[in-house]
Amino acid sequence: MRFYDFHESGNGYKVRLLLSHLEVEHERIELDILKGETRSSGFLALNPNGRVPLLEFEDGRVLAESNAILYFLAQETSYWPTDPFERALVLQWMNFEQYSHEPYIAVVRFWTFAGQLDEHQAELPDRRVRGEAALDVMEAHLSGRSFFVADHYSIADIALYAYTHVAHEGGFDLSGRPHITEWLGRVAAQPGAISISDAKPGAS
Amino acid sequence: MRFYDFHESGNGYKVRLLLSHLEVEHERIELDILKGETRSSGFLALNPNGRVPLLEFEDGRVLAESNAILYFLAQETSYWPTDPFERALVLQWMNFEQYSHEPYIAVVRFWTFAGQLDEHQAELPDRRVRGEAALDVMEAHLSGRSFFVADHYSIADIALYAYTHVAHEGGFDLSGRPHITEWLGRVAAQPGAISISDAKPGAS
Numbered sequence: 001m002r003f004y005d006f007h008e009s010g011n012g013y014k015v016r017l018l019l020s021h022l023e024v025e026h027e028r029i030e031l032d033i034l035k036g037e038t039r040s041s042g043f044l045a046l047n048p049n050g051r052v053p054l055l056e057f058e059d060g061r062v063l064a065e066s067n068a069i070l071y072f073l074a075q076e077t078s079y080w081p082t083d084p085f086e087r088a089l090v091l092q093w094m095n096f097e098q099y100s101h102e103p104y105i106a107v108v109r110f111w112t113f114a115g116q117l118d119e120h121q122a123e124l125p126d127r128r129v130r131g132e133a134a135l136d137v138m139e140a141h142l143s144g145r146s147f148f149v150a151d152h153y154s155i156a157d158i159a160l161y162a163y164t165h166v167a168h169e170g171g172f173d174l175s176g177r178p179h180i181t182e183w184l185g186r187v188a189a190q191p192g193a194i195s196i197s198d199a200k201p202g203a204s
Numbered sequence: 205m206r207f208y209d210f211h212e213s214g215n216g217y218k219v220r221l222l223l224s225h226l227e228v229e230h231e232r233i234e235l236d237i238l239k240g241e242t243r244s245s246g247f248l249a250l251n252p253n254g255r256v257p258l259l260e261f262e263d264g265r266v267l268a269e270s271n272a273i274l275y276f277l278a279q280e281t282s283y284w285p286t287d288p289f290e291r292a293l294v295l296q297w298m299n300f301e302q303y304s305h306e307p308y309i310a311v312v313r314f315w316t317f318a319g320q321l322d323e324h325q326a327e328l329p330d331r332r333v334r335g336e337a338a339l340d341v342m343e344a345h346l347s348g349r350s351f352f353v354a355d356h357y358s359i360a361d362i363a364l365y366a367y368t369h370v371a372h373e374g375g376f377d378l379s380g381r382p383h384i385t386e387w388l389g390r391v392a393a394q395p396g397a398i399s400i401s402d403a404k405p406g407a408s
Contacts, residue, residue: 092267098299
């Protein structure tokens with residue numbers, strides 16, 4: 001199995017983290033988004049939407065979208081619930097992440113490390129407000145809960161952890177959000193958890 | 205079962221369409237987004253993220269996010285595949301819809317009917333480019349295929365149909381995209397299919 005990834009990508013890190021929990025063997029291929037490597041004709045033939053993460057199987061099948069990949073890998077494991085309603089709640093939080101969280105928290109972080117904050121000044125205030133709103137929803141939900149769904153660590157936590165634990169890199173402040181902070185610690189303490197920086201080229 | 209909805213919402217229409225296919229009895233409650241009715245304290249107590257569609261069950265459980273609701277209703281029906289990889293592909297296309305399609309095609313349509321195009325002039329060109337790119341990905345994928353996954357009508361088609369079939373209301377032109385146009389016809393011809401305008405207040 002080939003796993004196309006970019007080391008700074010939180011969407012990629014979601015998959016990396018689950019692959020590590022599950023100890024799944026794979027070949028990891030680093031593509032540099034900043035150099036346009038996900039828009040090469042070769043990669044577009046694999047994923048016409050031009051994005052990582054992407055899984056390519058030995059029989060040629062490919063699977064895109066971080067949350068679909070998490071689902072595929074987690075089926076039949078403890079990271080995906082058995083109850084039909086709990087499964088739907090996991091997908092609810094994964095959709096919340098992609099629609100109400102990632103476009104604000106991840107995108108502002110991306111503009112920061114890509115040196116694009118200046119050119120996006122006009123959009124920045126709205127992105128910050130919406131990112132803060134997403135963190136408020138998470139903080140309220142985690143009050144009295146250990147994990148997002150059924151008090152059990154699942155791919156919903158993995159999906160939300162990826163960009164939340166580096167939200168400060170885009171200027172979002174978690175210090176007034178104790179429930180999120182405690183939950184981040186619980187995720188980081190899971191067996192097999194790895195750091196987002198472990199994939200940095202040159203990291204051991 | 206209570207279904208909170210807004211008649212102009214394509215995300216709501218996804219759920220309406222599947223409820224109609226499945227002939228599921230429910231009470232539909234119209235909330236006007238333009239009047240802030242999804243941000244009332246009463247509704248925020250149900251969905252802290254302040255969005256429709258939302259399902260509320262008789263035992264008090266609630267489920268948000270259109271694609272999670274589609275999944276919940278479609279389990280054990282022909283609208284959700286049985287093969288694990290095909291299931292992941294359905295989720296892949298539903299995530300594509302929420303991340304690479306809806307924020308451009310649905311949002312420009314919303315700005316149009318909400319009379320907010322003027323205040324979003326600066327963002328409009330980028331939204332149009334990204335919406336066209338999403339339609340290009342769909343057009344290429346549908347070449348030689350009847351439906352998005354495994355040539356079988358599924359909740360992936362329902363999710364993508366909702367805002368694609370009204371894309372022209374936001375100024376997106378489908379006339380040069382014959383594969384999308386033919387697929388729209390196939391979806392509209394499914395047993396139990398309803399129109400997005402059937403939910404308009406006053407429509408019979």
